[in-house]
Amino acid sequence: MIFLTLVLSTFREAVAKKIFLGFFAISTLxxxxxxxxxxxxxxxxxxxxxxxxxxxxxxxxxxxxxxGMINISYLLIITFCLISVASFIPSMLEKGNIDLLLSKPxxxxxxxxxxxxxxxxxxxxSLVYLIGFVWIILSSKSGFWHFPFLLTIFWLTLSFAIIxxxxxxxxxxxxxxxxxxxVSFFLVFIVCPVLYVREETIFTLVDNNIVQFIxxxxxYILPKPTDINKITTEIITxxxxxxxxxxFSSVLFMLAVLSASVFYFxxxxx
Amino acid sequence: MSIITTKNLSKxxxxxxxxxxxxxxxxxFSFEVESGEIFGILGPNGAGKTTLIKILLGxxxxxxxxxxxxxxxxxxxxxxxxLGYLPENHKFPNYxxxxxxxxxxxxxxxxxxxxxxxxxxxxxxxxxxxxWRKTKIKKYSKxxxxxxxxxxxxxNDPELIFLDEPTDGVDxxxxxxxxxxLEEMKERGKTIFLNSHLLSEVELICDRVAILNKxxxxxxxxxxxxxxxxxNYVIHCSDLEENIMNRLLTGFKVTILGSNEFHFxxxxxxxxNKLIDFxxxxxxxxxxxxxxxxxxxxxxxxxxxxxx
Numbered sequence: 393m394i395f396l397t398l399v400l401s402t403f404r405e406a407v408a409k410k411i412f413l414g415f416f417a418i419s420t421l422x423x424x425x426x427x428x429x430x431x432x433x434x435x436x437x438x439x440x441x442x443x444x445x446x447x448x449x450x451x452x453x454x455x456x457x458x459x460g461m462i463n464i465s466y467l468l469i470i471t472f473c474l475i476s477v478a479s480f481i482p483s484m485l486e487k488g489n490i491d492l493l494l495s496k497p498x499x500x501x502x503x504x505x506x507x508x509x510x511x512x513x514x515x516x517x518s519l520v521y522l523i524g525f526v527w528i529i530l531s532s533k534s535g536f537w538h539f540p541f542l543l544t545i546f547w548l549t550l551s552f553a554i555i556x557x558x559x560x561x562x563x564x565x566x567x568x569x570x571x572x573x574x575v576s577f578f579l580v581f582i583v584c585p586v587l588y589v590r591e592e593t594i595f596t597l598v599d600n601n602i603v604q605f606i607x608x609x610x611x612y613i614l615p616k617p618t619d620i621n622k623i624t625t626e627i628i629t630x631x632x633x634x635x636x637x638x639x640f641s642s643v644l645f646m647l648a649v650l651s652a653s654v655f656y657f658x659x660x661x662x
Numbered sequence: 663m664s665i666i667t668t669k670n671l672s673k674x675x676x677x678x679x680x681x682x683x684x685x686x687x688x689x690x691f692s693f694e695v696e697s698g699e700i701f702g703i704l705g706p707n708g709a710g711k712t713t714l715i716k717i718l719l720g721x722x723x724x725x726x727x728x729x730x731x732x733x734x735x736x737x738x739x740x741x742x743x744x745l746g747y748l749p750e751n752h753k754f755p756n757y758x759x760x761x762x763x764x765x766x767x768x769x770x771x772x773x774x775x776x777x778x779x780x781x782x783x784x785x786x787x788x789x790x791x792x793x794w795r796k797t798k799i800k801k802y803s804k805x806x807x808x809x810x811x812x813x814x815x816x817x818n819d820p821e822l823i824f825l826d827e828p829t830d831g832v833d834x835x836x837x838x839x840x841x842x843x844l845e846e847m848k849e850r851g852k853t854i855f856l857n858s859h860l861l862s863e864v865e866l867i868c869d870r871v872a873i874l875n876k877x878x879x880x881x882x883x884x885x886x887x888x889x890x891x892x893x894n895y896v897i898h899c900s901d902l903e904e905n906i907m908n909r910l911l912t913g914f915k916v917t918i919l920g921s922n923e924f925h926f927x928x929x930x931x932x933x934x935n936k937l938i939d940f941x942x943x944x945x946x947x948x949x950x951x952x953x954x955x956x957x958x959x960x961x962x963x964x965x966x967x968x969x970x
Contacts, residue, residue: 393769393772394769394770394771397769398770401755404755404757404758405755408755408757486753487753488749488750488751488752489752489754490721491716491721491747491752492749492814493770494719494721495719495720495721495742495747496739496742496767496770497739497740497741497742497743498770499739659723661675661716661721661723662721662722
């Protein structure tokens, strides 16, 4: 009950700060574009242009749309979500607010978990709205109901949750929204993509075994949103997923970082 | 029955500089708060008052010592269900209305929605905030926020309530209303733990106080007892003639305050009786003999001044 109250307060905060209203507005715009700009004639025309015909052509077209949309919007969605939730922990830790919260009969572990759950649920629901409507529009217009696309909601939420755990840790330690955003962006947009292509890029330039070992070490311990995006694309296109190692190691990273947040939060005096 | 007991409670903070020296915020602090009393904690800035409250509420971790609240060592959070707290400079989420603040903190105290609604209606009426209940608190004045804060602290009808500067920013009429609320709570058997810089206010409502200085307990007891000046009396009598005054000044340790009033300092009841005998033998009518009483403020200033 108390845990749920805190989870719901995260929703209230998001609404009050108009954070997710922006996400909702952009999502609605994308949905409207899909609703009005794609009609049955254009679908048939595009199928003809692709040189394919019949169900196979429609299938390829729909999957192409889905993959395109995910690849384009992936970074946008993650960026927007991370900016949206980055202030949750620092604002909770403000003097006068945290004192009251800690005087209530809820453990510090549950406070962190409630904030985490609240943020993840918010993003999940936002993605259900965006991806769900896009899926319904694409499927109803094309007549091809491609269910694996719905799994994107899960994979994107997972990617977000992994990075959000890091935002929570930085927030608990530094109480700074800006620092939380900067570190998570640096990780998601620079470190992870570089580590993802390390074999094709860095290792061709550096053949020192120790350096390669260190780079590999960081690749394996850090989260892998780029790899998870690749897995998402493979699932949509129906390709065989080569390995789920990036998912498992990223989830482990998330659990470790959340545990560290709880540990630090428990020790900290306010 | 004591509701709060601490034994050798200490809190050390790491120094902010690079030295290994630690800052001792509380030093082997032992005290008890009895059930149903209004207990005041006093001390100069940095004495450790807020640290003590925060440790009792689990907001700050203790370095060592024992704490018992409601007869249990405070290792779990369940004791907080029966607590209320109004922090100094509290900060409610400013996007909430007064009513939503009550609802949020009520539910955070483990109350049902129905109970929260009932208590909110009652309390907002008591603190005279009913007509502002639907207004966003970012539009509230400091005094209004303080009234709402007090209502929030009472939402779960706590057995023990901690108030850190509850009248901060409140006008004199509002302060009187807050005192009345606290008196009413005391009548209902609630225990109130009060930290206030307004010593005149503490003197008015507290049953007992503890005075902290540099993290240590320097004095504690009933307010009327600790403000008494031992062996000092004020004698009220009929008009004193000049020769009686002179004999009083030479024969006794007195300070004349007026033609029918003087101050007498003595070490024993025998001396006091000798003085009374002298006055009666000289036909002086004794109208009153009072032990001299200090104000809490004077006592506090003298005590802390002598220590620093």
